[in-house]
Amino acid sequence: MGRHRHTVTLTINGETHDLAVEPRRTLLDALRDDVSLTGTKKVCDMGNCGACTVLVEGQAMYSCLLLAVDCQGLSVTTIEGLGHDGQLDPIQRAFIEADAFQCGFCTPGQVMSLRGLLDATPSPSDEQIERAVTGNLCRCGAYLHIIDAGRRAVVLDREAKEVRDVHVAG
Amino acid sequence: MSTWQVERQEGEDGEVTLSVAEGTPLSPWDAGAALRIVGTPRTRLEGVEKVTGSAQYAYDVRLAGQLYAGILRSPHPHARLTRVDTTAAAALPGVHAVISLADAPDIDWYDDSKLFDPTLRFAGDEVAAVAAEDEDIVADALRLVVAEYEPLPFAIDIVAALAPGATPIHEGGNVESEKTYERGDVEAGLRAADVTFDRVLTTQTAIHHSLEPHGCTVAWEGEGVTVWESTQSIFDVRQQVAEKLGLGESQVRVIKQHMGGGFGSKQIVWKQTVIAALLAKRSGRPVQLMLDREGESLAVGNRNPTRQRLRLGATADGTLTAIDVTIHQAIGAHSAGGEGSNTAGLYQTLYACPNVRTSQTGVYTNTGPAVAFRAPGYVEAAFALETGMDDLARQLGMDPLALRLTNYTGDDQSKEMPFSQPDGLRACYEKATVAFGWGETIEQPAESHRRRGVGIAAHHWVGGAGDPPGYAWVKLNPDGRADIITGTQDIGTGTRTGLAMVAAEELGFTLDQVTFHLGDTALGPYAPVSSGSATMATIGPAIRAAAAEAKAELLAAAAAFLEEPVERLSVRDGLIRVAGEPEDRATPVAAVTGSMSPHMIQTQGARGGNPEDVSIQTFGVQCAEVEVDTRTGEVTILRVVAAHDCGRIINPTTVDSQVIGGVTQGIGFALTEERVVDAATGIVLNANLEEYKVPTVSDIPGIQNVHVGIPDLKANPTGSKGIGEPPLIPTAPAIANAVFDAVGVRFYDLPLSRSRVVDALAARERQGMPA
Amino acid sequence: MTMRTFAYAQPESLADVIAALGAAPSRDAVRPLAGGTDLLTLMKGDIVAPDRLLDLKRLTGLDDTVEIRDNELVLGALTTLTAIETGSLVGEHCPALAKAASLAATPQLRNRATLGGNLLQRPRCWYFREHLIPCWLKGGDACPAREGENGLHALFADSPCVAVHPSDLATVLLAMDATVTVRGDAGERAIAAGDFFVQPDEGRRRENTLGGDEVVLSVAIPLIPGRTSAYHKAMDRKAWAFALVSAACSFRLDGGVMRDVRVVLGGVAPIPWRSTAAEAALDGERPGADVFARAAAAALAGAEPLRHNGYKVHLARNLVIEALEEVTRA
Known part of the structure; x- marks a missing residue:
């Protein structure tokens, strides 16, 4: 079988990208190698760790278990797509404040999982925060601080939204 | 000045x-x-x-013209590579360089083998490598490498490797090293004892599983080479790359700004770095060679499994009279180097005892080479020694804390000099037990099948100075x-x-x-x-x-x-x-x-020298509360309180993170983590993050780090000592002792997996004990 | 861990998919692709290497609709596990299924994985998943797990294969008398879950009876008034693990006695394992500790533990009791 390439159009962090990829190209490799967005991490490549978590149409998914061709026309948000106007996303701020990482390699995936949660559920319970990151391993063992960051992020997210609403209203 | x-x-x-x-x-x-x-x-x-x-990170380097590389690994635990042919792989469009035994330079590696060696000593040993334009082509090319093997008899564990007639993994047999230590007379000490403990305890092979795999990106410029490496030691990488490739140190530049975890496994230089450099040289392009998860599981280190026969003796008032331990540890196919796994160390130093004998034997096995894993040796020893101490306390009717304090020492008995901070461990006992509420009655759930218990364990650590x-x-x-x-x-x-x-x-x-x-x-x-x-x-x-x-x-x-x-x-x-x-x-x-x-x-x-009249060590104590469901064997850690002496605390934020992280890894070691090797084929069955189970967020309870924070003024002018490794050391025994407290079942083997716990509870039920 | 090359197509209709499957030279040559969370791992592990994948997500005739139809709860094959976990109809009419979905995998996988794929997923057996080791299920001569590392394997294997079925949902669906509707060249057929999952044998080294040209369309759960159900799952960590053992139980109380009793175990056989012996022990009895214990013992009576999985007998027995207790409370 030849190496036939498909042209795939993806909207990544709001920008349209036309990629020529083999069907076997995962979204993860497409992001990291074809678009050089290396914030999304490759760890297990088998859906067993969560480091490659991105939002596809707003839902957290493992980009290592998605074919790029299967994402034709879909909107993908990666860690590089968070934050507005040079400001960190509230979840990112919360991670720094709570020291919710050590080596930082799982961090983009953790942040994206929580972003997916807070977009759908702005006032989650502690249990919902925990469940949102059950699919993200952290080998350094920062879990307790990640939960803490999730709690802080709920507050920061609300404040940031209020500020944006004021701007919009103004 | x-x-x-x-x-x-x-x-x-x-x-x-x-x-x-x-x-x-x-x-x-x-x-x-x-x-x-x-x-x-x-x-x-x-x-x-x-x-x-x-x-x-090393994995994130993206250079113009960069190639990607991968490694073909031995499917056999022990074999002679009789033929390797990379012609078809090299001919695949998109492939720019290959390397194997057929054409590799003669570079020494490990004790007595080569970068590409004709004898393969574990399933996962390096056979060939390829650099190509993307990772998919690399995989295609590796499938085209023709390798023929003559399988040899193999031994995957300590018992098999030491059995009479076992296949020799290296010339000279399967005993890699033997170290003994003795003070006093342990037999006399045991005779003088009123209570004794005599058991074989085992600990499992654990895999570091740093999330960023080992690997590097390499770019040559003239005769000089730059290596972006996921490493704990840029200068060791520089020295090793220079030595292996016949370069001067100044021709090698090593860069590492961020690293996705190492835990000891990245403290030495592994083969893939030199392989990547050779592929980059051959292709004339920058090469990135990051291991996949399977390679990460197989070939770049693990915590050596141990088998420890431990004998303890104490008099009726709790005074230890003897500590005698015979340790065997499987170091895998090679002595990889780095920080040694000193399993004997804890026995020599943690408790005051006049009669101590330790024997530590490293055994070669046809499995991936072991390397330091966060407090190597001490984690393994702490499980055995602190289990034994808990058992002695039960026999004596003593509080496990009281037994430990009875045998407290402020001296390093193996070096025959005082600790730089003789009261460090005592402070840990006090801080941890007060914060935990040690000795207070714990509340039992209403359901009789859910039982709670508490456990304590202590440690010292030879590092941190x-x-x-x-x-x-x-x-x-x-x-x-x-x-x-x-x-x-x-x-x-x-x-x-x-x-x-x-x-x-x-x-x-x-x-x-x-x-x-x-x-x-x-x-x-x-x-x-x-x-x-x-x-x-x-x-x-x-x-x-x-x-x-x-x-x-x-x-x-x-x-x-x-x-x-x-x-x-x-x-x-x-x-x-x-x-x-x-x-x-x-x-x-x-x-x-x-x-x-x-x-x-x-x-x-x-950095000036250390004082020569004191022994600089770090100390810690942890207390755990667990709940065991006697119907389902489910162990739930309810809380862990840790107190560690690391001298002056420079940054409490990151010290807290180190401690909760270490305890988290300790929970994995205690309950779920274990490499499984198939006895029939010598193949690792869980070289992945699915069946090798590291803890998830839901496995981790509240962990409280109680700051000790006594500046160690004799250690160095900052008064600070390391905290990286210690928090993992006492976690597993604290948990195992808490499980015993909860249900009265003693575990002598790690991990306390669901199957082990259920089996033990079922066996007890069959003996007519209450469930 | 990289896939071999393959072609990818997005057929416009289910008929095109069925035709392509029917024309395929072998079952593994052409594979339908829904969420892909199992298929892609099999391909990355070099366990299967299809020439062509057919996307099922953008065609007419297959959907993710969840609705009540003719007194049945009907779920389209493309329904995600997240939708099963959080959907109001499932929560109202079959909370045990919602719970099973919530205990499966992780949020990211549940967002992607589909009901159809979940039922068809292959075993997690580490011999099956290791391409270096031949195994019977992969076409080899013998099952290496029988004498090997079999702590995760079956107690009831009427098959050369001792792998266990990995699906949480399937265990519950069997306990709910669900039917699986499939369509192939010969048209549509509804298969009782108990006939859909069948132990692999020489002629069919698979865990189900889906035809080579067939696609799962939907799953229907009959709504029986008064019937309640429960699902209990034991894992070796608190989350993100396949069941070591699980138990799905359901019954309704009729004048204080149990009727329409179902007792199904997961993690103990190559398929979800229904125990009619346990059901018989419960039928017509009032719920209570003694009868639950008898039923649990009956459920495990014929168990044939392998060297390392004897713990599953004790565990399964107690999970049955726990699940029955929960049904009683519900």
């Missing part, structure tokens, strides 16, 4: 080496030191990079900001932040007036491997020394600038102050440094 002495030494072979003694005398920051930055909680300097995904050499530079810029430059690395532990705090403290600057540079052999002075929990204690004093000299020069310059005697001057919060003058008259540092531009203050600090 700094001293520098050199002494000639001639070995028996006539080789001359020069030993260097150097350092800057500094008065320690004692308990009364008015520190403004050190000891205050600070978030990480690299926080923004890590939360935005912009932190560049730091050693020379290690250097740092300080540069005061005209704008009044300081650059701190060192060749150490931040392996995720927060050393960047902690060391910057030390610099700012000594300079009298604010933390944001300091820019910290590390992780580049070309741009920074030498620093050793980040292992042994040593980085803060090794580099911290060097930074203090450099900063102290810089501050002295700054004050001399300020004296001229302000026309004040230097004795009246000090620096605080980045402002130069004159004694007796009002605060608002203080002069910004930039006024002085700017006025001397382009001259700059630039200093070097060297």
Whole structure:
């Protein structure tokens, strides 16, 4: 079988990208190698760790278990797509404040999982925060601080939204 | 000011080496030191990079024309490679370089083998490698490599490797090393005992599973090579790459800004780095070679499994009369080097005991080579010794804490000298047990099948002291900001932040007036491997020394600038102050440094030697509360309280993270983590993150780190010792002892997997005991 | 861990998919692709290497609709596990299924994985998943797990294969008398879950009876008034693990006695394992500790533990009791 390439159009962090990829190209490799967005991490490549978590149409998914061709026309948000106007996303701020990482390699995936949660559920319970990151391993063992960051992020997210609403209203 | 002495030494072979003694005398920051930055909680300097995904790890390097590479690994645990043919692989479009035994240069590796060796000694051993334009093509090419094997008999565990007639994995047999230690007379001690413990305990093979795999990106420029490596030691990578490739050290530049976990496994240089360099040389292109998860599981280290026969004796009042342990540990197919797995150490030192005998035997097996894994040896020993101590306490009817305190010592009995902080462990006992509420009655759930219990375990750790050499530079810029430059690395532990705090403290600057540079052999002075929990204690004093000299020069310059005697001057919060003058008259540092531009203050600090009359160790105690469901065998950790003596706490934020992280890994080691090797084929069955189960967020209870924080003034001028490895050491035995307290079942083998717990509870039920 | 090359197509209709499957030279040559969370791992592990994948997500005739139809709760094959976990109809009419979905995998996988794929997923057996080791299920001569590392394997294997079925949902669906509707060249057929999952044998080294040209369309759960159900799952960590053992139980109370009793175990056989012996022990009895214990013992009576999985007998027995207790409370 030849190496036939498909042209795939993806909207990544709001920008349209036309990629020529083999069907076997995962979204993860497409992001990291074809678009050089290396914030999304490759760890297990088998859906067993969560480091490659991105939002596809707003839902957290493992980009290592998605074919790029299967994402034709879909909107993908990666860690590089968070934050507005040079400001960190509230979840990112919360991670720094709570020291919710050590080596930082799982961090983009953790942040994206929580972003997916807070977009759908702005006032989650502690249990919902925990469940949102059950699919993200952290080998350094920062879990307790990640939960803490999730709690802080709920507050920061609300404040940031209020500020944006004021701007919009103004 | 700094001293520098050199002494000639001639070995028996006539080789001359020069030993260097150097350092800057500094008065320690004692308990009364008015520190403004050190000891205050600070978030990480690299926080923004890590939360935005912009932190560049070795895996993230993207160079023009970069190729990707992969390794073909042996499917056999022991075999002779009779033929390897990479012709078809090399011919595949998109492939730019291949390497294998057929064409590899003759490079020594491990004890007695080669980079590509005709004898393969574990399933996962390197057979060939390919560099190609993308990772998919790499995989296609590796499938085209023709390799023929002559399988050999193999031994995958200690028992098989030591059995009569076992296949020799290396010439000379399967005993890699034997170390014995003895003081007093253990047999007499056991005879004098009123109670004894005599059991074989085992610990499992654990895999580090750093999330960023081992690997590197390599680019040649002329005869020089730059290596972006996921490593705990940029200077060791430089030395090894130079040695293996026949280059001078200065021709090799190694860069590591961020690393996705190492836990010991990245403290040595593994084959793939040199393989990548060779592929890059052959292809004339930069090459990135990161291991996949399978390779990461198989070939770059593990915590050696142990089998420990432990005998303890104590008199009726709890005084230990004998500790006798015979340890076998499977070090895998090769001696990989690095920090040794000193399983015997804990037995020699943790408790006062006149009669101690330890025997430690390293055994070769046809499995991946073991390498240091966060407190190597001590984690394994703590499970056995602290299980035995708990059992003795039960036999004696003593509180397990009381038994431990009865056998307390402030001396390092193996070195026959006092600890630098003789009360360190005592403080840990006090802090941990008070915070935990040790001795208080615990509340049992209403359902009779859910039983709760508590456990305690202690440890000391041979690391954390730091050693020379290690250097740092300080540069005061005209704008009044300081650059701190060192060749150490931040392996995720927060050393960047902690060391910057030390610099700012000594300079009298604010933390944001300091820019910290590390992780580049070309741009920074030498620093050793980040292992042994040593980085803060090794580099911290060097930074203090450099900063102290810089501050002295700054004050001399300020004296001229302000026309004040230097004795009246000090620096605080980045402002130069004159004694007796009002605060608002203080002069910004930039006024002085700017006025001397382009001259700059630039200093070097060297790590001095350690005192020779004390033993510098770190200590810790953990208490755990668990709940066991006797119907389903489910073990739930309810809480862990930890107290660790790491001397002065530089940054409480990152120390807390180290402790909760270590306990989290300890929970995995206690309950779920275990490499499984198929006995029939020698193949690892769970070389992945699905069936090798590290804890998830839901497995982790509340973990409280109680700060001990007693500056160790004899250790070094910062009073700080390492905290990296210790928090993992006592977790598993504290949990196992708590499980015993809950349900009365003693476990002698790790992990306490669901199957083991259910089996033990079912067996007890069959014996007619209540479920 | 990289896939071999393959072609990818997005057929416009289900008929095109069925035709392509029917024309395929072998079952593994052409594979339908829904969420892909199992298929892609099999391909990355070099366990299967299809020439062509057919996307099922953008065609007419297959959907993710969840609705009540003719007194049945009907779920389209493309319904995600997240939708099963959080959907109001499932929560109202079959909370045990919602719970099973919530205990499966992780949020990211549940967002992607589909009901159809979940039922068709292949075993997690580490011999099956290791391409270096031949195994019967992969076409080899013998099952290496029988004498090997079999702590995760079956107690009831009427098959050369001792792998266990990995699906949480399937265990519950069997306990709910669900039917699986499939369509192939010969048209549509509804298969009782108990006939859909069948132990692999020489002629069919698979865990189900789906034809080579067939696609799962939907799953229907009959709504029986008064019937309640429960699902209990034991894992070797608190989350993100396949069941070591699980138990799905359901019954309704009729004049204080149990009727329409179902007792199904997961993690103990190559398929979800229904125990009619346990059901018989419960039928017509009042709920209570003694009868639950008898039923649990009956459920495990014929168990044939392998060297390392004897713990599953004790565990399964107690999970049955726990699940029955929960049904009683519900």
